[in-house]
Amino acid sequence: MDFELRILGSSSATPSANRHHTAQVLTIGNQYHLIDCGEGTQMQLMLYKIKHQRICNIYISHLHGDHYFGLAGLLSTMHLQGRHLPLHLFGPPGLSEILSLQFKYSGTNLCFQLIFHELDTTCYKKIFEDKQITVHTLPMEHRVPCCGFLFREKQKPRSLLKEKLPPFLTPPQLVRLKWGEDVLDEQGNILVQHKEVTTGPKRSRSYAYCSDSRYKPDLLPYLKNVDLLYHEATFTHDLQERATFTFHSTARQAAEMACAAQVRQLLIGHFSVRYKDLTPLLAEAQALFPKTDLAMEGNIFCVRD
Amino acid sequence: MDFELRILGSSSATPSANRHHTAQVLTIGNQYHLIDCGEGTQMQLMLYKIKHQRICNIYISHLHGDHYFGLAGLLSTMHLQGRHLPLHLFGPPGLSEILSLQFKYSGTNLCFQLIFHELDTTCYKKIFEDKQITVHTLPMEHRVPCCGFLFREKQKPRSLLKEKLPPFLTPPQLVRLKWGEDVLDEQGNILVQHKEVTTGPKRSRSYAYCSDSRYKPDLLPYLKNVDLLYHEATFTHDLQERATFTFHSTARQAAEMACAAQVRQLLIGHFSVRYKDLTPLLAEAQALFPKTDLAMEGNIFCVRD
Numbered sequence: 001m002d003f004e005l006r007i008l009g010s011s012s013a014t015p016s017a018n019r020h021h022t023a024q025v026l027t028i029g030n031q032y033h034l035i036d037c038g039e040g041t042q043m044q045l046m047l048y049k050i051k052h053q054r055i056c057n058i059y060i061s062h063l064h065g066d067h068y069f070g071l072a073g074l075l076s077t078m079h080l081q082g083r084h085l086p087l088h089l090f091g092p093p094g095l096s097e098i099l100s101l102q103f104k105y106s107g108t109n110l111c112f113q114l115i116f117h118e119l120d121t122t123c124y125k126k127i128f129e130d131k132q133i134t135v136h137t138l139p140m141e142h143r144v145p146c147c148g149f150l151f152r153e154k155q156k157p158r159s160l161l162k163e164k165l166p167p168f169l170t171p172p173q174l175v176r177l178k179w180g181e182d183v184l185d186e187q188g189n190i191l192v193q194h195k196e197v198t199t200g201p202k203r204s205r206s207y208a209y210c211s212d213s214r215y216k217p218d219l220l221p222y223l224k225n226v227d228l229l230y231h232e233a234t235f236t237h238d239l240q241e242r243a244t245f246t247f248h249s250t251a252r253q254a255a256e257m258a259c260a261a262q263v264r265q266l267l268i269g270h271f272s273v274r275y276k277d278l279t280p281l282l283a284e285a286q287a288l289f290p291k292t293d294l295a296m297e298g299n300i301f302c303v304r305d
Numbered sequence: 306m307d308f309e310l311r312i313l314g315s316s317s318a319t320p321s322a323n324r325h326h327t328a329q330v331l332t333i334g335n336q337y338h339l340i341d342c343g344e345g346t347q348m349q350l351m352l353y354k355i356k357h358q359r360i361c362n363i364y365i366s367h368l369h370g371d372h373y374f375g376l377a378g379l380l381s382t383m384h385l386q387g388r389h390l391p392l393h394l395f396g397p398p399g400l401s402e403i404l405s406l407q408f409k410y411s412g413t414n415l416c417f418q419l420i421f422h423e424l425d426t427t428c429y430k431k432i433f434e435d436k437q438i439t440v441h442t443l444p445m446e447h448r449v450p451c452c453g454f455l456f457r458e459k460q461k462p463r464s465l466l467k468e469k470l471p472p473f474l475t476p477p478q479l480v481r482l483k484w485g486e487d488v489l490d491e492q493g494n495i496l497v498q499h500k501e502v503t504t505g506p507k508r509s510r511s512y513a514y515c516s517d518s519r520y521k522p523d524l525l526p527y528l529k530n531v532d533l534l535y536h537e538a539t540f541t542h543d544l545q546e547r548a549t550f551t552f553h554s555t556a557r558q559a560a561e562m563a564c565a566a567q568v569r570q571l572l573i574g575h576f577s578v579r580y581k582d583l584t585p586l587l588a589e590a591q592a593l594f595p596k597t598d599l600a601m602e603g604n605i606f607c608v609r610d
């Protein structure tokens with residue numbers, strides 16, 4: 001099953017001529033999760049041939065325009081193109097009010113169901129669950145209510161080794177073996193050990209999106225061992241004071257979080273427009289955490305199981 | 306003095322991968338007038354190296370997203386980049402309420418003065434005047450309150466022919482000659498005829514922007530003899546019924562307006578996404594009104610005096 005992240009934009013508040021505002025698509029299986037939706041997101045989706053009709057959930061981290069000014073346009077286009085599938089929208093208080101006002105004045109009555117989930121951005125809390133994944137909020141520390149999102153695959157079943165399976169096993173017993181239980185006889189003695197007739201399970205993959213925030217080490221317990229961590233890195237560390245003052249982070253701070261949480265890979269983004277060349281940000285993070293990449297728009301980051 | 310129009314986008318409600326939503330910059334002298342502001346306008350301004358700090362007035366024709374979803378982002382960027390000049394914003398009822406709500410939730414307190422002028426979209430009315438131009442609304446017929454805009458240079462002074470000027474003329478007499486008055490003696494006899502010592506005046510140029518509308522021939526008196534007419538042409542004429550039903554126009558209808566108003570040049574735009582190739586729209590309009598061009602983004606149309 002695919003578990004991959006496509007970057008659509010990673011500029012901070014002011015866009016540059018060749019860097020769009022924040023938006024990302026996380027593909028899990030055949031479902032698209034859109035994370036933030038800066039201005040121009042619908043054009044970026046077209047550019048990268050990502051069908052917006054396959055987006056099931058949209059997550060908005062906070063109500064600074066560079067994270068959501070593309071949302072009303074995307075929803076309008078979904079409507080004009082006759083979407084019929086329901087869409088779940090997760091966002092902070094105020095988002096629903098803003099959209100309702102815009103649709104009121106445009107006379108838009110959406111032709112699909114838009115299910116709005118108002119987020120409590122102050123805590124770690126499960127906001128979505130299906131057969132494959134859970135999504136939790138991650139409380140950020142920013143100038144307005146803001147949260148990140150932790151996507152985690154649920155535990156996967158073990159794989160049966162057909163050549164080692166005794167022929168007498170019933171379907172319910174096979175299911176128990178796949179979930180790591182042994183098969184017992186009537187007296188409670190082990191008849192078949194799950195470890196002997198199964199392998200795995202495959203790893204449950206995870207992606208943590210840390211949106212705009214000051215350096216916030218109390219997030220570390222939630223980020224422990226995640227496969228892919230996106231952390232904003234608006235500034236290089238020489239501008240640490242400015243980062244703190246504006247409730248943003250530096251590339252070094254992002255790398256410190258990645259080190260302490262022992263993640264597999266770090267992505268940095270939300271680059272200030274002052275950096276035409278992003279090499280200093282990358283170098284600063286890689287000095288502490290070598291497995292760092294820039295969240296360059298168009299790039300895809302696959303998480304393997 | 307420059308009088309030129311730059312097209313930033315001309316797609317209808319749904320953008321295509323290479324056509325942005327409606328936005329245009331009319332340059333008159335050293336001032337920029339931004340007409341509509343679809344999603345992505347701030348990126349288009351950057352692409353074409355148009356300094357947004359030089360925009361003095363913004364005109365929003367109506368509250369369909371493809372005409373204003375780039376506005377909040379552009380204003381935010383002006384704010385972040387420290388604009389200090391006041392900005393005049395002309396738009397229909399509701400626009401101010403929407404922006405206020407967005408700025409409330411983003412905690413934005415604009416660092417420049419945004420002067421909102423609520424438009425009556427139902428009539429022809431002067432909404433702006435300075436030394437050089439006047440701007441009037443043009444009532445459109447659309448699904449929501451909508452108006453176009455007529456930009457017209459004021460009458461210009463005649464040019465003095467220095468070699469023909471008698472030496473005894475005083476500065477006030479020279480001014481009168483420039484404005485087409487003769488110089489008289491104390492008995493009221495003509496001393497100097499303005500036509501003999503001046504030329505001109507240069508033509509007063511005009512641009513009419515007809516935003517989204519059904520075919521509306523009662524606009525013709527306002528459009529008479531304008532230099533440049535932009536008229537929406539969402540569809541080709543085989544889709545006339547659809548045009549009428551959705552309150553839009555066809556390319557042929559745009560050309561009929563241009564013919565009847567005897568304008569110098571016609572621009573058509575607001576193309577439906579169904580037309581990947583715009584040739585049929587252009588051919589249809591040119592069959593009636595040869596001096597028609599497509600409002601292709603990036604193109605500049607100069608009006609000469």
